[in-house]
Amino acid sequence: MTQADAIEIALPITLGVREALALSEKLAALPAAEAYVFNFASMGRIEPFGSLIASDVIDRFRRNHPRARFKAKGHEHCGYAAHIGFFKAFGLKFGKAPGEATGSESYLPIDFVDCEELRQRAADEYAEVGEFIDGWAGKVAGLLLQTNAGPLFDTVQYSLREVVRNVVEHSESPRFGYCGQYWPSQQRVQIGLIDRGVGLKKTLSTNARLAVATDRDAVQIALMPGVSRKGILPQARSSHDPWANSGFGLYMTSRLCSEGGSFVLLSGSAAVELKKSVKHMHAGAFSGTALQLELDLAKAESLSSRLAAFREEGIRAARTYFNSDNLTASAASTMLSRNFQDS
Template structure:
């Protein structure tokens, strides 16, 4: 008789609930069959959707001989349209990148380093410049403009996360999903990869050999901390300097919230508050949440964030204490 395990998705789909569900999911014993109950109709936020898809994708990879079934998935037409189910291999709804989206959302799509590098080669451009163009294009979809505080902030933040993935994780592919709610003055962007993770990425630098994922996660958000031993050296405007994640989390915390998880550690940041969240993720996931009504107030703060980072980096052994690259300074410079 086949051993069947019923898996119910969490009723609440916040980042913390999805992260905890991932821990429970990957701790399940082997079975012949797994029945996934997607439950009643409810709204899937962009980040939670793509993070959950990556957990389910990894689960199926770890249980190749087991039969996986789904029930109540038909209750989630929006998620099906956004590419959620096909992201983890279930034949239901659109594939990632298939839905066209609109001016308010970017459905789940795959961004590949090899494709960006090929485009850069064809146009005789730096990879960093092509990543910048991709980030700007995504921002334009969400904001329906090619300039302005919100567009520039999103472009900067998306670009820095993508740069970190492709420079440190070893992953060729990253999944991204985003939505803008103009009436609520909110934007949410979710970016997830299945690369080596933050601790292993930082360990490429002898100065940052951490024993736990939690230590590495906290360190990665500090200014000047990078797995690249050449961070801050040379005059390449796209050179990694360890300031991208620092600046991005400061931007989100000043006008929204920031969530990141990698390995067995997760961290929620909002204002001055920090909350550790359990995780079990191969790779790294980042959620950027911005209150657009508060973004104009960031103009005067961005240069301050940068200077704070330079001062703080001097207290961190092994951190890059020189000014961040032209790319990492770009937003602060443009808004001064």
């Protein structure tokens, strides 16, 4: 096959969930070429999850084709994307670097946290890694909810802390990235998180009780309460509080966001999107794991009142589904179908 002289890749008008996933698949399927041209002329609104996925897959595509030439065009009008570090995140010298913008109450620019630095800092101070993640989780939860107090804030902070601890302690990712945006006119807020770890399938496969054959299996099993790489929550004893146990972070954030916004979990070739009582399964091509947490703040009060119900439902689900020797994707799909219809 003759190698193409140049291939042009046009970025979509909007960088949301589906557009970013489509871009990841498109780049993975491109043939070899002497040059690749990324055209940003049509790109308008970008969202946190979409901007993280797009910048990451472009960066890795560039690194995977070291002999090819790369060019960007039409990006000069993308002021907000440049400001939050989108372009420099994949090596284009335009705009601010990730973490350079100071952020505000309405947005968090693209930024990356070095996992080894966190682990080393904790070791130097004889502390748990979670202590250092706690402050970060509080900052992100504050943007997500536009408040720094209350039971909903405490739950989201806890959930984010657990999710990021899993990245730092188990994913083998050198760093994790995040980005956030609050749209006051829509009362909508979104947080995106990514890592370059081994992915959920490999991580969960170290647990002998989990039957994880595919990425599609992994993203569904990961949402079950009490699931982790180390084990499955056992039958609860009277003195045991399952909510304090590992494995509830993704479950609680998925319940909160899906009932009051949307939730997306992407790993490898599969993504699950939960929104308005509907479950969508998507294809993607992402080496690692990514999350989208989105909330409609107009529903925050009702979500706060339902926290206890979510926890109790999670405990009951753990007791129901974790009696067998192996937990399968079928069981995970059955549990999700109690709250979400397949699209």
